Amino acid sequence: MDWKKVEEKLNFMDRLAGDKVVWIIVLFLCLISLVAIFSSTSQLATEATTRIDIIRTHFLTVLGGLVLILLLYKIDNIKVFKWFSRWGFLLSAVMLLFLDLHLKIGPVRASSINGAWRILKLGGFQIHVFEIVKVAMVMYLAWAVDTYRNGGFKLLDKLSEIDRLQFLGRDIWKRILYIYLPILIICVASLPGGNSNAMFIAALMFLTILLAGLPFRDILVMGAVAVLLLLGCVGIWKVSGGKYFDRIGTAVSRLSHHSADNETLFVASQAGSDDYQKTLDKIRQPIGAKLAVKSGGIIGKGPGNSAQKYVVPVIYEDYIFSFFIEEYGILGGILVIILYISLLARASIIVRNCDDKFAKYAIAGLSVMITAQAMMHILVNCDVGLLTGQTLPLISYGTSAFLCISIAFGIILSISRMASKKVEREAAKADPIVSFKEDDVRDRLDLLNDYESADRLTDLETLEDI
Numbered sequence: 001m002d003w004k005k006v007e008e009k010l011n012f013m014d015r016l017a018g019d020k021v022v023w024i025i026v027l028f029l030c031l032i033s034l035v036a037i038f039s040s041t042s043q044l045a046t047e048a049t050t051r052i053d054i055i056r057t058h059f060l061t062v063l064g065g066l067v068l069i070l071l072l073y074k075i076d077n078i079k080v081f082k083w084f085s086r087w088g089f090l091l092s093a094v095m096l097l098f099l100d101l102h103l104k105i106g107p108v109r110a111s112s113i114n115g116a117w118r119i120l121k122l123g124g125f126q127i128h129v130f131e132i133v134k135v136a137m138v139m140y141l142a143w144a145v146d147t148y149r150n151g152g153f154k155l156l157d158k159l160s161e162i163d164r165l166q167f168l169g170r171d172i173w174k175r176i177l178y179i180y181l182p183i184l185i186i187c188v189a190s191l192p193g194g195n196s197n198a199m200f201i202a203a204l205m206f207l208t209i210l211l212a213g214l215p216f217r218d219i220l221v222m223g224a225v226a227v228l229l230l231l232g233c234v235g236i237w238k239v240s241g242g243k244y245f246d247r248i249g250t251a252v253s254r255l256s257h258h259s260a261d262n263e264t265l266f267v268a269s270q271a272g273s274d275d276y277q278k279t280l281d282k283i284r285q286p287i288g289a290k291l292a293v294k295s296g297g298i299i300g301k302g303p304g305n306s307a308q309k310y311v312v313p314v315i316y317e318d319y320i321f322s323f324f325i326e327e328y329g330i331l332g333g334i335l336v337i338i339l340y341i342s343l344l345a346r347a348s349i350i351v352r353n354c355d356d357k358f359a360k361y362a363i364a365g366l367s368v369m370i371t372a373q374a375m376m377h378i379l380v381n382c383d384v385g386l387l388t389g390q391t392l393p394l395i396s397y398g399t400s401a402f403l404c405i406s407i408a409f410g411i412i413l414s415i416s417r418m419a420s421k422k423v424e425r426e427a428a429k430a431d432p433i434v435s436f437k438e439d440d441v442r443d444r445l446d447l448l449n450d451y452e453s454a455d456r457l458t459d460l461e462t463l464e465d466i
Contacts, residue, residue: 018073018417019452021346026069026409029394030062032336040309040316040323059397063404073411076418078356079413081139085146085362088140089182092133095120099129116194122392128400130190130197134369135408137186137201138208142361144178145212149357153178171375172218175436179209196389199431202226204372208365271397288312289319289381292326300329316397318389324382333378336395340374343367347412353419363415366408 038055077082097103098110099117111126113120120127139332153174160169167173183205190198264399292308292315295301297400306326309315315323325333347367354360370393377392389396393405 018413018420019346021342021349022144022350022409022413022416025343025346025414026066026394028339030066030309033395033402034059034394036064036324036327037305037316038465039327040303040306040320040397058397061402065394065402068403068406069410071287071414072407073417075414076421078359078415078418081257081362081414082143082146082358083399085139085143085358088136088138088143089186091169092136092140092186093127093182093189095127096186100189100192101198110350118193126400128398128404130193130201131401131404133190133201134373135366135404137182137205138363138365138369138408139277139411140182140364141179141205141208141212142358145209145214145361146356146358148174174215175218179214181219183222183383184225184229185210188229200373200376200390204365204369207368207372208361210363211368212361223377246451285312285319286383288315289322290383292322293382296325296327296333298329298331300325300332300396317391318377318396319381320392320396321378324395325381336374336392337378340371340393344371346416348359350412350416350419354415355419358417359418363412364414370405370408 034055037058038051040410076234096165098105098108098120101108101221102117107123109121110117113119118129120129148171151157156174156177159165160167166202168177183202186205187198187202190201206219206223288308288311292306292312295307301307304327306323308326309323312319312323321333321336324336328335344367347363350361351360373390374393377390377396380390391401394402394409396402
């Protein structure tokens, strides 16, 4: 048996191009997800569906995500990503329109969960729209800013040749029509489906254009306009008695309950009454998550020994981090945090190696999206922030969210692969730092050997010459 060939096949990491640290992060997150989901889905298991069936389904989701990452990773032309990115806003707007108007056209049907319209059903598949919007809008803004800087908005240039439309040729109008207006449209269209999703997507889009270096004054104006629009939506909700933008009422309710003492609310209700049950449902998740974090300690209870997985609804989605701490302790939680922070650190290195502006903006936006979503999930699990429903990227249970994050990782790895190839080409073209003739090198080595055989060095000037 040729052991060298066997070793080469087993050592597959050496054959992977791109940033290997990002590859390691992806594999670690997938392994953590498989272990955590298998242990945390007791509530999903029934007589008809066993935990083996659940982990099999999730394993196929993880496998599909890895295949998706590999397919995107193999793309070695940045123009492919640019072409698809230009349609990101249109895709996001159409999907949000389906949700906001509760449309049902052919096999595509808008659907709600817990009173929030967030899902499109396509046949037997469920598509979480906001997960797609996050990735699509980051890529669209990366394309829009890059095209703006390169003067590529040819349609506006042609329209500006008309006397009445000459103003469209100005840079500010290009930024408004292709960057700022799409941001505002997506912010408003996202609001009916959930306040937390709308605010997260808005913050993500603002961070993307901020990292892309657009005028800070414009961003401040955009922020002020976004606040005014939000206040207007709150006013519409108030005047309509909650008929429109009803999710704003959910946010107000969460703010009031979060500011109050949860235990006091619980005790104040009479056991067995409707108020008691409603209060119990509202505080079950945050209190259960806090108990999970507290009982986990430093090293945790061990795999399969979580108690809160029987109490906290959907702990395998919104509260997977608190569950992970309960079973693996603070040390396990720190490991997860290090993985996400490491992604952000590696992304900064990839950005420095990119020579394409679009690639820089896309890497920056996607890495911030993944890390920010992870940190928001962790803060909520530790009862630092309001419940947002943000999943833990590449760990939480869920097909759409997992695959969308896989797309983001695939793009990051593909661009890092292109950047590493560029670095290798530049290194191959570079001249050596020091160049000696063969005879000169031989003479210097002979002189050094003479010194070593004498076992003494007396002439420091001669040594420096060597």
